[in-house]
Amino acid sequence: MGQRIQERASFDNVRYSNCWEDADVLLQALDVREGGVYLSISSAGDNTLSILSGNPSLVIALDISAAQLACLELRMAAFASLSYQEVLHFLGVGDGSGRSATYRVIRSALSRDAREFWDSHPEFIERGILHVGKFERYFRLFRRWALPIIHSRDTVLELIREKDAGARADFYRLRWDTWRWRLIFSIFFSRTVMGRLGRDPEFFAYVEGNVAERIRERAGYALTALPTHDNPYLEYILKGNFENSLPFYLRQENFEAIKRNLCRLILFKGSVDEALQANKGVLFDGFNLSDIFEYMSYEEYVSALERIAASSKMGARLVYWNMLADRKPPDLFKERLAPLGEIAGALFLKDKAFFYKALRVEQVR
Numbered sequence: 001m002g003q004r005i006q007e008r009a010s011f012d013n014v015r016y017s018n019c020w021e022d023a024d025v026l027l028q029a030l031d032v033r034e035g036g037v038y039l040s041i042s043s044a045g046d047n048t049l050s051i052l053s054g055n056p057s058l059v060i061a062l063d064i065s066a067a068q069l070a071c072l073e074l075r076m077a078a079f080a081s082l083s084y085q086e087v088l089h090f091l092g093v094g095d096g097s098g099r100s101a102t103y104r105v106i107r108s109a110l111s112r113d114a115r116e117f118w119d120s121h122p123e124f125i126e127r128g129i130l131h132v133g134k135f136e137r138y139f140r141l142f143r144r145w146a147l148p149i150i151h152s153r154d155t156v157l158e159l160i161r162e163k164d165a166g167a168r169a170d171f172y173r174l175r176w177d178t179w180r181w182r183l184i185f186s187i188f189f190s191r192t193v194m195g196r197l198g199r200d201p202e203f204f205a206y207v208e209g210n211v212a213e214r215i216r217e218r219a220g221y222a223l224t225a226l227p228t229h230d231n232p233y234l235e236y237i238l239k240g241n242f243e244n245s246l247p248f249y250l251r252q253e254n255f256e257a258i259k260r261n262l263c264r265l266i267l268f269k270g271s272v273d274e275a276l277q278a279n280k281g282v283l284f285d286g287f288n289l290s291d292i293f294e295y296m297s298y299e300e301y302v303s304a305l306e307r308i309a310a311s312s313k314m315g316a317r318l319v320y321w322n323m324l325a326d327r328k329p330p331d332l333f334k335e336r337l338a339p340l341g342e343i344a345g346a347l348f349l350k351d352k353a354f355f356y357k358a359l360r361v362e363q364v365r
């Protein structure tokens with residue numbers, strides 16, 4: 001394969017306009033310390049902002065995609081100068097218009113790159129930037145075209161009505177898990193369809209096995225073992241917006257702390273390697289690594305672990321997900337990285353963003 005992911009796939013546009021990794025799980029896995037120093041994959045910015053709520057002294061947010069960093073910057077500008085309700089409206093929670101007028105007020109806070117990006121996409125601003133990623137468009141296709149063939153609107157709403165675990169299991173078995181659900185899910189979330197419409201075929205370069213079946217199994221778990229009425233990720237997929245539940249960074253109780261700590265956040269365009277190179281001498285307390293390792297070969301993953309461990313304080317935590325490819329440190333890291341398997345296992349069972357097959361938490365010793 002040889003080439004890095006940034007040479008194999010395009011990153012000119014917004015791929016993710018939300019972070020599709022459970023922020024509550026991330027924060028507990030990272031165990032964010034007041035005054036700590038963190039490195040965080042930006043993606044749309046949600047989970048990096050969530051880390052700010054723990055009062056770190058520095059967070060470096062990085063991404064190989066300028067468009068993803070523009071998503072974080074625009075969220076930062078919104079948090080800095082709007083009220084809580086205005087932030088929700090500007091980002092696209094609920095209906096409404098007038099977002100372009102708000103953009104004109106806050107755009108001077110953006111870097112030139114981010115300003116040029118958003119200036120050239122007024123339609124994204126007006127719609128609300130929560131809804132403009134390729135991945136969100138994919139879920140929209142699922143909701144508009146696939147879901148109505150599988151279940152009626154009433155059945156969908158019944159799925160996310162509050163129930164106890166027994167009632168959820170019965171509902172799933174008797175009403176939800178039909179042959180249509182299985183068939184259409186296996187087409188829509190297949191490697192081919194997800195690769196073209198949702199992610200990128202290159203993101204599957206290191207993935208083996210039946211993608212749709214694994215994700216359906218995890219969905220079955222999330223729809224029965226976990227409450228379905230307060231899961232923002234599920235609600236967004238099924239309704240196309242957040243209505244009754246919000247991801248961590250958008251909950252009112254976290255707003256002031258995030259706003260107060262925006263000055264602790266700096267952005268970096270480039271890979272983890274490049275960010276560590278550019279910040280030589282900085283030792284980190286934790287790393288939010290999303291699932292970037294499955295875009296890399298196993299050898300690249302191992303060298304990335306080397307460099308991350310070398311830039312860590314004792315006790316630092318590395319948090320990352322495996323979605324479809326297995327990434328687990330080889331034995332040669334035994335002395336340097338301790339897997340926090342119990343913590344990772346317990347958190348994985350609570351993971352509301354249910355597409356992943358494993359959460360890994362490693363501690364630097």
Ligand SMILES: C[S@@+](CC[C@H](N)C(=O)[O-])C[C@H]1O[C@@H](n2cnc3c(N)ncnc32)[C@H](O)[C@@H]1O
Binds near residue numbers: 005011042043063
């Ligand atoms: C890894 S993706 C994961 C999104 C989602 N979990 C999925 O699997 O479809 C999240 C972000 O990581 C960025 N990214 C991927 N590889 C990276 C790397 N080596 N260094 C920095 N950012 C990276 C992408 O641009 C994207 O915005």
